[in-house]
Amino acid sequence: MFRSLRTRNYRLFAAGQVVSNTGTWMQRVAQDWLVLDLAHGSGTALGVTTGLQFLPLLLFGLWGGVVADRYPKRRVLMITQIAMGALALVLGVLAVTGTAQVWHVYVLAFGLGLATVVDNPTRQSFVIEMVGRRDLPNAIALNSATFNGARLLGPAVAGVLIAVLGTGPVFLVNAASFGAVLFGLYAMRQDELHPAAPVKRARGQLREGLRYVRGRRDLLLVLVLVGFVATFGMNFQMTTALVARQVFHTGASSFGLASSMLALGALIGALLAARRATRPRLRLLLSGALLFGVLEVATGLMPTYWSFLVLLVPTGIALMTFTTAANATMQLSVAPEMRGRVMGLYMFVFLGTNPLGAPAVGWMAEQFGPRLSIVLGGVVAVLTTLAVGVLAVPRESIRPALARVRRPRTAEGG
Template sequence: MFRSLRERNYRYYASGQVVSLTGTWMQRAAQDWLVLELSGGSPAALGVAVALQFAPTLLLTLWAGVIADRFDKRRMLVATQSALGVCGLVLGLLDVTGVVLLWHVYLLCFVLGCFAAIDAPVRQSFVVEMVGSRQLTNAVALNSMTFNLARIVGPAIAGVLITAIGTGWVFLLNGLSSVAVVAGLALMDASALHRAKPPPKERGQLRAGLRYVRGRPDLIVVMVLVFFIGTFGMNFESSFAVIARNVFGRDADGYGLLITMLAVGTLTGAALAARRSGRGVPRLRLMLLGAGVFGVLEAVAALMPTYELFAASLVPVGIAVMTFTTSANATVQLAVEPTMRGRVMGLYMLLFLGGKPLGGLASGWLAEVLGPRWPILLGGLASLAAALGGVAVLAWRRRTRLPESKG
């Protein structure tokens, strides 16, 4: 199940990610709680913070994919990860000194989002350079396990620390945690990386990447699904904070537990994906099944009447969403030309994360007008509709190609 860890470079990377991602999830929980405190519990304010953090994805991620195809990804990640750590330190200093205002949080959300938008496609396309194409599916699944292990530990720690010492120290700890991933990148053996020959320097590389995807209906189905589920189905953190505080009357530790329960499910889903990775390349059928089941389970979770039932329902939701995301990521990376991988993953991350501003604002508005449960209910129904649409498109393509193959 852990075959990709045989690669020395990937071991360094994964070790640093465990520490850094734990700090990242600590900051996310603390940031949401700080916004609610500074805004008097406003869901709309939390939606603005989410929108500002993910808005730069719309402007920068595609170009970051072009850069990722041309330049040294390892060095780029050292720069972006260092900058993300500095953002945490600045917010922490503002908070612990007692001068933080809501607009400070908004500004730093935007700055952090700029660096994260560049980091995402570079980091995603760097995985295959560390492990090679044969171990890519396993490494994607292990990355998801690392991510979700941090998702369990980070919010749980943050919930305790927020209550004990305040949100500011959580931000400072996240800033320091970035040292681990930067050190792992610096210790890598660059000569052992599986680097593809960079494309020639010429104009129109971004357009060439978009044309490449446009000519691949299988990739278009994945991209559309990723957009709908990433935008409307996966606004968990902002929705959970509002539900914990405004529906069930829980404190920060209650919010942290909801994220932890979801992460238990996603960690389980990632482990199952790692086991499946030995059976060959991922299939579109599994991705579509994961998307549809996720939509149904999320809608059901939104209707749970008690805090305990709502928390328990998040475990199967996490398994389903991780089945979808790991299969979608690996399907895209294995299906594209190596020289196009950075640009295609740039588009993938743009659609996966770029809809977050829309989703964050929509979630905040729906929670304000209709109630805190509605963003999760409608997000689940939108995800189910997208999955059914993907099934219909692929079935139609299969039927239209059959007469051609017989002739």
């Protein structure tokens, strides 16, 4: 289950990610709560904040993959981590001094999104340079496990700190947590990495990457499925805040608990994926997406806070099964010199579509209630999965089936 950890460079990377991701999840909870306080509980303001954080991925996400292919990934990651830490520090100072305003959060969220444009595809494509192709599925699953382990711990700690100290100290803790990633990257042994040859700067490299994906029907279907599920079904960080506050009338600590329950399911799903750690098949990808959609609908209909919490666990398992399978499918199916650009496109679809979905989901939650926004996301996930499943069936296997259906009718008509 943990064979990727036998690689020293990956151990350093994973350890830094545990610390930094915990701080990041603490900040996400604190940021949402700060916006709700400053905007007097406005779901629209919360949706705008989420949208602005992911808007740079929509505008510039594809260029992040070009950067990942052109420059040494380890060096690029050090730069992006420093930028993210500085943004968290500024927001912490504003919150601690009581001078924070909603527009401050908007600007800093957009700045964080700009750093993420480059960080995400670089970090995703750097994993194979640490562990190689054989251990890549296992490493992707372990990355998800560390991410969701932090997601399990971070919101719960953040909820307590917000209740006791306020949001400001949470941002400062996150700023300090980036030091762990920087230390891990600095301490790596360069001669033990397996870097892909940097792509020389040239015109048309972005278009080249898009043409490559356009010519791969299997990759296109994965991107379509990921895009719809991410846009409409994966706004849990926003909707759970609204459900906790408006439906069940609870405080920050209860919101943190809800986020942790979803993360618990995601952590279990990631560990199951790490144990399996084989090249994923389309059936697994579709099954995970379909189950996630059904469970999301059921979660939105839960009548009590505790039943809502319980159902978040299997929902998280299904979501992680789907996302780890999609990530590994994309990375293992592409040429090394294209991996940065393909993962840039993948992260563009996976995260960059949030500016389109988050404000709409926030507005819908404000007008019709948070439950409806969750149910709608699940319905979209189910319908998209069924459509992609039909499109993924090879045409060669459809034609004989249609012929068998038509023959009896022909005979009867004669």
